[in-house]
Amino acid sequence: xxxxxxxxxxxxxxxxxxxxxxxxxxxxxxxxxxxxxxxxxxxxxxxxxxxxxxxxxxxxxxxxxxxxxxxxxxxxxxxxxxxxxxxxxxxxxxxxxxxxxxxxxxxxxxxxxxxxxxxxxxxxxxxxxxxxxxxxxxxxxxxxxxxxxxxxxxxxxxxxxxxxxxxxxxxxxxxxxxxxxxxxxxxxxxxxxxxxxxxxxxxxxxxxxxxxxxxxxxxxxxxxxxxxxxxxxxxxxxxxxxxxxxxxxxxxxxxxxxxxxxxxxxxxxxxxxxxxxxxxxxxxxxxxx
Amino acid sequence: xxxxxxxxxxxxxxxxxxxxxxxxxxxxxxxxxxxxxxxxxxxxxxxxxxxxxxxxxxxxxxxxxxxxxxxxxxxxxxxxxxxxxxxxxxxxxxxxxxxxxxxxxxxxxxxxxxxxxxxxxxxxxxxxxxxxxxxxxxxxxxxxxxxxxxxxxxxxxxxxxxxxxxxxxxxxxxxxxxxxxxxxxxxxxxxxxxxxxxxxxxxxxxxxxxxxxxxxxxxxxxxxxxxxxxxxxxxxxxxxxxxxxxxxxxxxxxxxxxxxxxxxxxxxxxxxxxxxxxx
Amino acid sequence: xxxxxxxxxxxxxxxxxxxxxxxxxxxxxxxxxxxxxxxxxxxxxxxxxxxxxxxxxxxxxxxxxxxxxxxxxxxxxxxxxxxxxxxxxxxxxxxxxxxxxxxxxxxxxxxxxxxxxxxxxxxxxxxxxxxxxxxxxxxxxxxxxxxxxxxxxxxxxxxxxxxxxxxxxxxxxxxxxxxxxxxxxxxxxxxxxxxxxxxxxxxxxxxxxxxxxxxxxxxxxxxxxxxxxxxxxxxxxxxxxxxxxxxxxxxxxxxxxxxxxxxxxxxxxxxxxxxxxx
Numbered sequence: 001x002x003x004x005x006x007x008x009x010x011x012x013x014x015x016x017x018x019x020x021x022x023x024x025x026x027x028x029x030x031x032x033x034x035x036x037x038x039x040x041x042x043x044x045x046x047x048x049x050x051x052x053x054x055x056x057x058x059x060x061x062x063x064x065x066x067x068x069x070x071x072x073x074x075x076x077x078x079x080x081x082x083x084x085x086x087x088x089x090x091x092x093x094x095x096x097x098x099x100x101x102x103x104x105x106x107x108x109x110x111x112x113x114x115x116x117x118x119x120x121x122x123x124x125x126x127x128x129x130x131x132x133x134x135x136x137x138x139x140x141x142x143x144x145x146x147x148x149x150x151x152x153x154x155x156x157x158x159x160x161x162x163x164x165x166x167x168x169x170x171x172x173x174x175x176x177x178x179x180x181x182x183x184x185x186x187x188x189x190x191x192x193x194x195x196x197x198x199x200x201x202x203x204x205x206x207x208x209x210x211x212x213x214x215x216x217x218x219x220x221x222x223x224x225x226x227x228x229x230x231x232x233x234x235x236x237x238x239x240x241x242x243x244x245x246x247x248x249x250x251x252x253x254x255x256x257x258x259x260x261x262x263x264x265x266x267x268x269x270x271x272x273x274x275x276x277x278x279x280x281x282x283x284x285x286x287x288x289x
Numbered sequence: 290x291x292x293x294x295x296x297x298x299x300x301x302x303x304x305x306x307x308x309x310x311x312x313x314x315x316x317x318x319x320x321x322x323x324x325x326x327x328x329x330x331x332x333x334x335x336x337x338x339x340x341x342x343x344x345x346x347x348x349x350x351x352x353x354x355x356x357x358x359x360x361x362x363x364x365x366x367x368x369x370x371x372x373x374x375x376x377x378x379x380x381x382x383x384x385x386x387x388x389x390x391x392x393x394x395x396x397x398x399x400x401x402x403x404x405x406x407x408x409x410x411x412x413x414x415x416x417x418x419x420x421x422x423x424x425x426x427x428x429x430x431x432x433x434x435x436x437x438x439x440x441x442x443x444x445x446x447x448x449x450x451x452x453x454x455x456x457x458x459x460x461x462x463x464x465x466x467x468x469x470x471x472x473x474x475x476x477x478x479x480x481x482x483x484x485x486x487x488x489x490x491x492x493x494x495x496x497x498x499x500x501x502x503x504x505x506x507x508x509x510x511x512x513x514x515x516x517x518x519x520x521x522x523x524x525x526x527x528x529x530x531x532x533x534x535x536x537x538x539x540x541x542x543x544x545x546x547x548x549x550x551x552x553x554x555x556x557x558x559x560x561x562x563x564x565x566x567x568x
Numbered sequence: 569x570x571x572x573x574x575x576x577x578x579x580x581x582x583x584x585x586x587x588x589x590x591x592x593x594x595x596x597x598x599x600x601x602x603x604x605x606x607x608x609x610x611x612x613x614x615x616x617x618x619x620x621x622x623x624x625x626x627x628x629x630x631x632x633x634x635x636x637x638x639x640x641x642x643x644x645x646x647x648x649x650x651x652x653x654x655x656x657x658x659x660x661x662x663x664x665x666x667x668x669x670x671x672x673x674x675x676x677x678x679x680x681x682x683x684x685x686x687x688x689x690x691x692x693x694x695x696x697x698x699x700x701x702x703x704x705x706x707x708x709x710x711x712x713x714x715x716x717x718x719x720x721x722x723x724x725x726x727x728x729x730x731x732x733x734x735x736x737x738x739x740x741x742x743x744x745x746x747x748x749x750x751x752x753x754x755x756x757x758x759x760x761x762x763x764x765x766x767x768x769x770x771x772x773x774x775x776x777x778x779x780x781x782x783x784x785x786x787x788x789x790x791x792x793x794x795x796x797x798x799x800x801x802x803x804x805x806x807x808x809x810x811x812x813x814x815x816x817x818x819x820x821x822x823x824x825x826x827x828x829x830x831x832x833x834x835x836x837x838x839x840x841x842x843x844x845x846x
Contacts, residue, residue, distance in 0.1 A: 050785070050794055052700065064622050064786065080785035080795045082701060083805075088533030097700045164424040170343055171534035194426055194520050195509035197530055200809020207810065208415065209424060224810070296745050297660050303652030307719055308673030310712045314680065314688050321691070373587035381581060390592070392835050397595050399831040401773030401800050404820050407807045408598060437594055444591075470577035498681030500776045501804065525683045532687055532780060540691075547684045558679045562672075 051263050054082040055089015055102035056173045057198040058122060058217035059251050062279055063102055069278060070269050077262045083198060086173025090114065093254050099263045101254040104173030104217065105180075114254040119270050120284040123218035124178055124247040125227040125235040127203065131210045133158065136229040139246070143182050145213060148190030153211065165193040166202050166214035174199060177249040178215050219283040241285050251284070318551060322544030334545060338513055342531070342539040349546055351513045355428070355521035356497055358514060359507065362432025363439055363496040368489055370436070371443030375488075378444075379451035380473050391448060398441035406505030409434040414506060423518030426508035431521065434502050439492035446491060450484020451477060483564045490561040494554050500525040524550050599824065606821025609814050615822075619786050623802065624812045628819055630788035634703065634796030637789060638782055639771045641707030642714055643764055649711075650718030651753075651760060657719075658726045659748060678716035682776040685713055689781040701783025701795040709781045710774065714767035721766065725759020726752060728841070758841050765834040769827045775800045799823045 053063050060083045067079035084092070086103040090111050093101030107116055126142055128134055134156065137145075144150045146165055154160035167189050168175035175189075183189060196202045199216040206214045207224040218235055221227045227235045230247060239245035258264045269275045276286035326334050329347050337348025374394060378387050409430055418425030454477050462472040478485070508520020509530060522530075528543050528550075535543050617627030653674075657667050689709030699705045729752050737747040753760075775798075783795035784805060797805070799819055806816035 050787075052785075052795065054701075054783075061622055068620075078787060078790075078794070080701075080783070080787060082783045082785060082795065084533040086534075091534050091536055095695055096698065097694055162423075169530045171531060191511035192520075193510060194424060195511070195522070195530065197504070198809055200811065204808065204810040205426070209418060212424065293743055293745055297656075300652050300656035300660060303649050304656035304670055306649045307653050307677060307715055308670050310715060311673045311677045311680075314677075314685070314712070317688055317692065318684065370587055370591055373584045374591050377584040377588040381584060390588075392832075394591065394595065395835070396599075396828055396831060399769055399773070399827040400598060400824060401775065401803075401827065403773075403775050403800055403804045403807070404598070404602065404824060407803075407816070407820065408601065410807075440591060440594075468573045468577040470580045471573055474580075494679050498679070498683070500681065500683040505808065525681060528683050528687055529776060532683075532690060543687065547687055550681055550684060554679045554681065555676060558676055562675065 050078040050080045051100070051266055052080045052082070052092075052098045053089075053100045053102055053253070054084055054092045054098035056086040056104040056251070057083045057200065058086075058104040058174050058220065059102035062120070062219065062251070062282055062284065065282060066270055066275060066278060067266075070266055074262075074265075077266075079262075079266060085169060085171040085197065086176065087171035090254055093256060096256065099255060100267070103252045103254055104249055105176040106250070107252070107254065111254070115257055117253040117255075117258075117267055117271070118250045118287050119253055120251040120276075120279045120286060121240060121248055122251055122284050123235055123240045123245055124174060124181070124215050124249065125218040125221050126213065126215050126230060126247075127206050127221060127225040127227050128213050129206055129208075129210045130224070130226050132226065134228060135226075136232060138231050139182060142230065143184070143187055146183065146189050146193065147187045148192060161211045164209055164212040165190065166205050166212055167193040167195055168199075168202065168215075169195055169197050172197075173249075174215065174217055178247075181247050181249075182215075237280075237283060237285060250287075315551070318544050318547045321541055322546075322548045325538060325541035325545045326548070328538065328541075335549070340511055340527075342535070342542055345538070347538075347542045347545075349524065349527070349542075349549070351511060352522055352524045352527050352546070353549070354513050355507075356523040356525070358428055359431045359435060359503065359521060359523055360493055360496045362428065362517070363435035364489065364493060366432060366436030367439045367443055367492060367496075371440045371488070371492070372447055372485065374440070374444050375447035375451060376473060376478075379448050380469065380477065391445070394444050395441050397437075398445075402438065402499060402502045403505070405434050405438055406502035409502065409506040417518065421518055423516070424508060424520060426506055426520050427518045428507065428514050428521045429517040431503050431507035431523075432517070434506055435496045435499055438499060438502065439495050442495055443488045443492045446488035447481075447485050450481040450488065453484065454480045483567065487561045487564050490557050490564070494557045494561075497550065497553060497557075498525065500529050504529055599828075602817060602820050602824055605814075606817035606819075606824075609818025610822055614818055618788065619802070619815075622786070622811060623806050623815060625815075628799060628802060628815070628822070630786060631797055631799045631802040631819070633788045634782065635772065635798040635800075637703045637796065638706045638710060638778065638798055639768055641703060641792075642710035642771055643767060645707065645711035646715045646718050646767065647764060650715050650763070651722045653719045654722030654726055654760075655748060655753075657723055659744065659752070674716040674719045677712070678720075680713075682713065682774060685709055686777045686780040689777060694781055699793065701781065701785070702793045703782060703789050703796055704792045706778050706782030706796075706798075707792075709777050710771050713774065713777060714770055717767045717770060718760075718763045721763025722756070722760045725756040725763070725841075728759060729755045758837055762834045762837045762841070765830050765837070769830040769834070772798075772823060772827050772830070773800055774798075775804050779804070 060081055064081045067081055071077060071079060086105050089101035090103055092098035093114060107114065145163060151163055152160055153163055196205060199220050202214045202216050203220060203225055206212045233239055233245045235245055240248050253267060258267060276288060280286050334347055334349060336350050338350040339346040339348045378390055413430050413433060414425035417427060417430055458476050458480055459472055462476045503523050504526045509522045509526050510520035511522055514521045524546050528546055531543060614627040616629050618630045619628060620626030657670060661667050689705055693699045693705035693708055694701055733751050734747055737751055778798050779801050784797040784801055785795035789796035800823060803816055803819040803823060806812055
């Protein structure tokens with residue numbers, strides 16, 4: 001009986017024509033290739049899945065650097081780093097789509113049921129274009145600018161031109177931390193502000209637009225933008241360490257619960273002396289301090 | 290004989306897959322989005338410009354207006370340009386030039402949208418900022434980039450529409466003493482009218498649905514624009530910016546935005562096919 | 569005062585040719601700009617090395633692999649569905665409400681904005697079904713996106729096969745399915761291949777869908793469940809964050825030229841076909 005069915009199914013695919021056979025051969029080859037893919041590469045254990053870290057674009061480059069060093073030591077482990085913003089990372093960790101969520105803000109409300117692992121301290125730098133002669137602003141002034149009360153550079157004793165304000169999207173940890181520390185309870189960032197979805201793109205825009213102002217993770221400031229002093233305190237690593245620079249937030253890794261295995265190992269690596277000194281050399285302040 | 294019937298069933302099943310995927314997507318989007326619209330009320334959702342999803346405000350008016358304005362801007366720039374190309378190629382160019390240029394212009398369609406957005410940021414945005422004012426990332430930048438992006442659609446469909454007009458019409462007009470141009474704008478264009486309208490409608494659909502290029506050049510600010518130099522956030526940009534982390538009501542709101550987009554595009558598609566069927 | 573029609577003709581011709589020239593200029597500008605800045609970057613090392621330091625250095629090998637995997641998966645899924653639908657629409661039914669419904673479905677699917685597909689893929693495949701950011705999620709969503717293209721082009725290709733071919737087969741006693749597999753499909757193969765090539769071109773340029781379904785991991789994906797970034801996504805990230813302009817241009821150059829080549833081949837194939845059957 002079964003042989004009859006087999007025969008019938010085989011009959012469905014009679015392709016005596018050369019082109020038909022060619023297609024069938026190609027399809028089979030590709031399918032086999034794919035079967036090989038799902039089986040896992042050579043040398044890798046069958047159940048090995050990648051450790052997935054997703055979230056804050058502030059944490060992302062540092063996580064990537066740590067992952068590079070870690071994977072160099074452990075070639076069989078694979079660590080994938082995604083961006084998306086702190087809230088996206090926390091959400092992904094909560095849903096299990098990511099093993100670790102990276103956040104540059106504190107957990108709030110229902111998020112607190114996740115396990116949080118602080119890995120570094122980072123400052124938020126207020127940045128302007130290099131052509132901008134300003135070097136310092138008071139915290140109050142920063143708030144007024146982002147609130148939309150100060151709208152012209154002339155109000156800050158500079159040649160007149162409207163201020164182009166750049167902010168992050170609502171799910172950004174950097175934005176949330178900024179709102180908490182600079183804007184406070186009452187003030188809101190003006191809806192007229194331009195929105196970009198990563199630290200890198202904020203930095204790009206500020207580097208291009210001479211009349212812009214924005215905020216990014218201090219560890220990401222490079223020589224294309226100028227970071228302002230706030231209330232007279234310069235945005236340097238030392239000032240973050242000695243607590244004189246006030247705009248500081250923690251970098252956290254969050255998860256539903258760390259299973260022993262490559263994920264736990266990686267976290268241990270990050271918290272080890274080596275991991276921490278790597279972060280410090282990149283511009284962050286370690287949690288040990 | 291039974292085998293043939295079996296094959297036919299299998300093929301019918303496969304064929305229903307296309308309608309099946311569409312139905313799945315539509316049902317999914319509506320399923321996820323309707324609860325939000327029920328929660329805020331349709332009027333509040335569509336007519337309020339206060340979008341602060343983490344605080345419970347879900348008004349998408351600013352984004353609807355921005356999407357509409359950016360699309361209109363794209364049409365204003367893209368349609369005359371595209372139509373001019375189509376007319377030149379279909380009516381005034383020698384045959385060899387036409388066979389060379391038509392596919393070349395259609396190559397524009399192959400360029401990824403992120404490349405358009407990138408070049409817009411590098412070239413167009415500084416131009417606008419330095420010579421016209423504003424931050425450069427603006428409604429104008431979005432319209433220009435989208436206008437260029439819809440050119441291939443408008444051009445190729447218009448050329449098809451113009452070529453479909455029988456030579457008889459042209460010959461008759463010339464025989465009566467009209468010039469080429471008079472023939473084109475008094476005889477051929479009106480005859481190709483519905484095809485050209487279809488081209489415009491499909492161009493509109495393309496413009497409204499574009500995401501990546503718009504995020505790169507339009508500025509994504511949350512207010513209703515008061516000048517073409519103002520930054521704007523379209524419906525598509527809004528979904529893309531918040532999709533990663535939205536949950537609960539916020540995510541429902543994004544799906545609801547998707548519903549609005551979906552309905553707009555369905556209406557455009559229906560209009561286009563109604564027009565082509567009448568032809 | 570009416571203008572002399574010959575004068576207005578000259579005027580309009582100048583205007584029209586100027587506009588056409590301007591449009592051509594835009595196209596050429598884009599292609600030349602990207603090529604000049606990008607092609608010098610494209611060395612064998614660039615193509616065969618993985619990105620280093622978040623893409624600041626190194627090459628784009630892992631992105632090429634990810635692009636190939638995601639595209640192949642999408643085509644593998646969409647082709648049987650698409651060609652099967654086309655066969656059914658042309659061979660097994662007559663024009664009626666069923667065919668119109670199916671065609672309408674395909675048309676609407678073609679019009680769905682890519683971000684909505686991305687939203688759908690993200691919520692369904694990445695989150696709800698638990699695939700995570702992966703080649704699988706990306707390929708599935710991309711398959712839905714290219715399905716209408718394959719249906720449409722396959723249908724045209726199959727319809728173009730002359731009715732005489734089929735009649736000869738029937739008169740020789742072949743069954744419908746035999747006719748299809750032995751005569752109709754092979755004849756329609758070039759047209760179907762055009763559709764597949766156009767789908768590949770479309771997938772290569774797609775960013776919104778893949779950013780949210782396949783993710784942006786920098787390593788070479790080695791399993792269907794691994795995340796990976798395609799060339800378009802890589803370019804987007806490099807360009808947006810100003811990580812490395814030379815690398816961005818290099819990626820864009822390869823991407824653009826691959827898509828252009830594919831489209832040119834597909835187009836010439838279509839031209840060749842139309843000549844054969846007209």
